[in-house]
Amino acid sequence: MEKGRRLLFWAGILFVFAVTSIVSIEAQGLEAQAKAVSEARVDAVTIDTLAKFEKLELPVVTFYHDQHTEALAKQGKDCASCHEKDADGKLSIKFKSLVDEDPDTIKTIYHNQCIGCHKDMVSAGQKSGPLDGQCRSCHTKNPAASEWQPISLDKSLHFRHVRGTGGDEKCQTCHHTYDEAAKELVADKGKEQNCRNCHMEQDRVVNEELTVRSYAMASHEKCVTCHMEYTAKKKASGPAKCAGCHSAASQAEMKVVENPERLMRGQPDHTLLVTVKDGKPQANMGPVPFDHKGHEEYVKDCRSCHVGEGSMDGKFFELAGDMHLKTNMQGCVGCHKAKQEEKPVCAGCHSQMRETKAPSKDSCAKCHVESAKELYVDGMIPEKEIEEAVAAELVSSRDKTVMTITDADIPEEIVIGALSDQYEPSKFPHRKIVKKLIADMQGDNMAGYFHGQDTLMCSGCHHNSPASKTPPKCASCHNKPFDPAKPDVPGLKAAYHGQCMGCHTAMQLEKPSNTTCSDAEGCHVKKK
Known part of the structure; x- marks a missing residue:
């Protein structure tokens, strides 16, 4: 009986020791995680690969990419430590694989490779990330605050890429189309489109087969890989780290090319904006003569107005929503309103004007020209040259003189x-x-x-x-x-x-300010 009690006592001690060790290890992992996320970061990558297969048991993993890249670089390692190359020698964006096979395989790859790397580093006497038993150090509900900023290939950045890759004749460096017959990507010279025409927010899967990668996946595979190749050849190139593109500081330091060459892709200098229904233009209201070339000078890129649906050589290229909606920054009225608020001389009056007042017919006629709707009667579509000539004539005939009062x-x-x-x-x-x-x-x-x-x-x-x-x-x-x-x-x-x-x-007036009441610069003088 006494021997049994002693065994039970030591079993209890071992159990408490084991629990304490596990809690201690987990606590150390959480402490390390808390330290890692104490500052807002740009390089946070959400690992939720299993979510497309099954419901997740634990929170998604927030992976700090630049932090790991820098740690590997100190050991003389590069991206190939985590990313495999495909048949063409291109690095895959996926971790230690080229395709997502099944949930168990994916989970095994992540756990074995990540934790295994951490173990090797600890064995070598180096600081490292979480180990076995520290699940919540990676699967945390409280990742670092994100300072990640989206980046677009605006006119300046696009021009720099055109110049850096060999000029306008080398568009196929980035642009391609899919040849259904050959089942491969090919150049489509002269008809290059916006990447988002094909690459959407999510992967496109048909019959359980990936047909088109998501925009995020495609852009990172193309851009980062190309940057790395140029760097390896000791040529001027772009960044390969998250912060290089997606931090506000890096974006502010990017060289801006003033007045880059106009990107010609078959767009007109002038055109007529007309409502389209079921593929046919509507003549119930006059079309709007539009100075396309003039507006190109004021926007960052094509997507400032266009949503990316349609083709460059088509008759109609889809715009973004209601052109009259004041909250639509990709529409005419919304963009004009934003410009009014940006310019102090305009904002002084327009910030005071009522927003609910319906426009007058005279106001509509400033944009819509009734005489031009004859071009679209019964759904007719005029020749592109005729449409452009009419639009150019109407735009040039506008009187742009600010009327004065005597x-x-x-x-x-x-x-x-x-x-x-x-x-x-x-x-x-x-x-x-x-x-x-x-x-x-x-x-x-x-x-x-x-x-x-x-x-x-x-x-x-x-x-x-x-x-x-x-x-x-x-x-x-x-x-x-x-x-x-x-x-x-x-x-x-x-x-x-x-x-x-x-x-x-x-109007951002400093003298008199809006709080200057009764001093020498104010509006009011106290009665004596």
């Missing part, structure tokens, strides 16, 4: 005294401000075309009255004091301050 029609000074109590009436330098706004708009094509009416700019302040040289006073709508029966109409004092201070803020 000094005699602009009161030199407006005295605002309806609320004067503690302060003297405010003296508003009306003519000076109006003429300054008009002068600042001169030379701006968009401002010139859309401000073709001399009194239109008056609407910036006199927002609920017809455009006129003699608009009604503010007090005709805004009561003194605030009228609870009109909750959407501020009182006179709030209206004045909201309009004036809001304009000063939007």
